[in-house]
Amino acid sequence: MHGLLRDRQQWSIPLHGNSETIRTMARQDARERILEAAYDLFAHQGTRSVGVDAIIEKSGVAKMTLYRHFKSKQDLVLAFLERREALWTEDWLIREVSTRTSDPKERLLAIFDAYHDWFQIDDFEGCAFINVLLEYPAHNPLHGAAAGHLAKVRAYIGDLAVRAGIGNVPEFCDVWHMLMTGCTIAAAEGNRAAALEAKRAAQRILDHWSE
Amino acid sequence: MHGLLRDRQQWSIPLHGNSETIRTMARQDARERILEAAYDLFAHQGTRSVGVDAIIEKSGVAKMTLYRHFKSKQDLVLAFLERREALWTEDWLIREVSTRTSDPKERLLAIFDAYHDWFQIDDFEGCAFINVLLEYPAHNPLHGAAAGHLAKVRAYIGDLAVRAGIGNVPEFCDVWHMLMTGCTIAAAEGNRAAALEAKRAAQRILDHWSE
DNA sequence: CGTTTTAGACAGACTGGTTTGTATCGAGAC
DNA sequence: GTCTCGATACAAACCAGTCTGTCTAAAACG
Structure with missing residues (x-):
């Protein structure tokens, strides 16, 4: 928990210069990034064999963020x-x-x-x-x-x-x-x-x- | 479950003549029942969505029996x-x-x-x-x-x-x-x-x- | 202008269920 | 004794979906 906190802080430091830009962009296109990642994965590997974990990994999004924008995997498909x-x-x-x-x-x-x-x-x-x-x-x-x-x-x-x-x-x-x-x-x-x-x-x- | 066992015994008794025949028949019977069950399930529901558990359940066979006759699910498909x-x-x-x-x-x-x-x-x-x-x-x-x-x-x-x-x-x-x-x-x-x-x-x- | 609240995002543990495949054991046939 | 079988437990991975906690940017408010 504390280790994770430190990691996140180290993460944030290099981004400090334009952090607001990144955060704003991230917030605006979170849904877009999810859909983009899902599009690539679903189109090439099928909707059944691609799990939501692969989508959140590719889109760099938290799982709860995905489920805030899409109420289920079926919705995403x-x-x-x-x-x-x-x-x-x-x-x-x-x-x-x-x-x-x-x-x-x-x-x-x-x-x-x-x-x-x-x-x-x-x-x-x-x-x-x-x-x-x-x-x-x-x-x-x-x-x-x-x-x-x-x-x-x-x-x-x-x-x-x-x-x-x-x-x-x-x-x-x-x-x-x-x-x-x-x-x-x-x-x-x-x-x-x-x-x-x-x-x-x-x-x-x-x-x-x-x- | 017991019904299946009794059925199998009644099945085997009339074949009592040749011991080799019974053992061979029994072995092939298990393989045949597995393949029959897999055929129905795979044909109607697809090979990906049907698990081996459904096949062993439908064929009344033990899991190890399935894997003795087919070295993997891919082999069964x-x-x-x-x-x-x-x-x-x-x-x-x-x-x-x-x-x-x-x-x-x-x-x-x-x-x-x-x-x-x-x-x-x-x-x-x-x-x-x-x-x-x-x-x-x-x-x-x-x-x-x-x-x-x-x-x-x-x-x-x-x-x-x-x-x-x-x-x-x-x-x-x-x-x-x-x-x-x-x-x-x-x-x-x-x-x-x-x-x-x-x-x-x-x-x-x-x-x-x-x- | 400064402070506080809030909403959305990230991270990851966690639940409950399913998957393939392996191991063990006892029953019955020969 | 040997062989195959069924039953069962198990391992390890995977799955969808939930939850807690932390962070930050922007809005709301003083």
């Missing part, structure tokens, strides 16, 4: 999924596809070009939504949340399909998304060309669909 | 995957497709009919190979094992594709399997018609592929 949608679905996938082309039909195909880039990343982390969906049984709230996020991806496909004048949009979304998830699994198996193969198949489906 | 291939891939999928039609091209499509039946089961358990693949990181032996079993499914598709006179078999297998895995994920999301939707898309891919 839900926050992770929402951030994943913001960062992966919206900031990356939709943006990436938008920059490649403006034609709705070409955008549908460009999804697989974006996926191809994704699959080339060294530490390819896989689709967090699929992972969480399969990590928890059907009755678990996290399973439903993951399904909801996957549904939003399908909604985006539906938006493109409508603007591309495609018929039977609901089924088209399902099928298109099956190719996307299917090639994501193939990438997890190690098939780096999965997205290119899926794109060629998608092209054929698209051709026949809009006849 | 490997045995589960092998049995899954024997029961699901060979005894069910391939057999089911074979009984539906004998034409290779029609068999490729019949896979999705079989899948449709599979998806209608009340406690649909999902694809154990995909689950294990995503449950463990890439460097884990179980990840590789699961990938190997998925590759065998693709090999079966390749066999059908060759006999159907389809060109570019390797890519065809990949794409066909993507549709299969993709609709399995969709089924896990709750889409009971996923296999039918996938079949219609597969039909279009097949038409264009064999041009």
Whole structure:
């Protein structure tokens, strides 16, 4: 106890010059640091195999601080999924596809070009939504949340399909998304060309669909 | 508990003829009961969330008996995957497709009919190979094992594709399997018609592929 | 301006439960 | 006597979540 006190004092001394800055920053972004650490760990190792101890260790936060911002680990996983949608679905996938082309039909195909880039990343982390969906049984709230996020991806496909004048949009979304998830699994198996193969198949489906 | 013992004794008595047989049977019976219990639990709840205690409880076996037959839980999961291939891939999928039609091209499509039946089961358990693949990181032996079993499914598709006179078999297998895995994920999301939707898309891919 | 209060952060012990895997012992079969 | 089995206790690690105590910066108040 006294030893710990001394350690903390020694700790504080080198930081004395800008201690207020550090403290203020720390206070403001404690939640942010937790979520950032959780994002990295959950995305790369799965939500089930990552414990809260690993998250507090990586974020340099006290356990009670984590539980002040998130009432349970499940809450933290839900926050992770929402951030994943913001960062992966919206900031990356939709943006990436938008920059490649403006034609709705070409955008549908460009999804697989974006996926191809994704699959080339060294530490390819896989689709967090699929992972969480399969990590928890059907009755678990996290399973439903993951399904909801996957549904939003399908909604985006539906938006493109409508603007591309495609018929039977609901089924088209399902099928298109099956190719996307299917090639994501193939990438997890190690098939780096999965997205290119899926794109060629998608092209054929698209051709026949809009006849 | 005592009921199980009595059952075992009644079981053994009729086999009294050959001593070696009884001992051998008893040994294999224990291993068999463990594997059977592990199969049910692993298939329905995943390999990570099921502990060995649940397996010994369900199989009515002592813990040491389990570890005498399987040197670790990982070993047991490997045995589960092998049995899954024997029961699901060979005894069910391939057999089911074979009984539906004998034409290779029609068999490729019949896979999705079989899948449709599979998806209608009340406690649909999902694809154990995909689950294990995503449950463990890439460097884990179980990840590789699961990938190997998925590759065998693709090999079966390749066999059908060759006999159907389809060109570019390797890519065809990949794409066909993507549709299969993709609709399995969709089924896990709750889409009971996923296999039918996938079949219609597969039909279009097949038409264009064999041009 | 100086003092006190307060809120949030850090540290880490701790609880209660679960995990894999090991060790020991007695019962029953041959 | 030998072998396998079941039952049980156990070790060591891990898990989520709680709790106490300390620190400090900023707000509240004199």
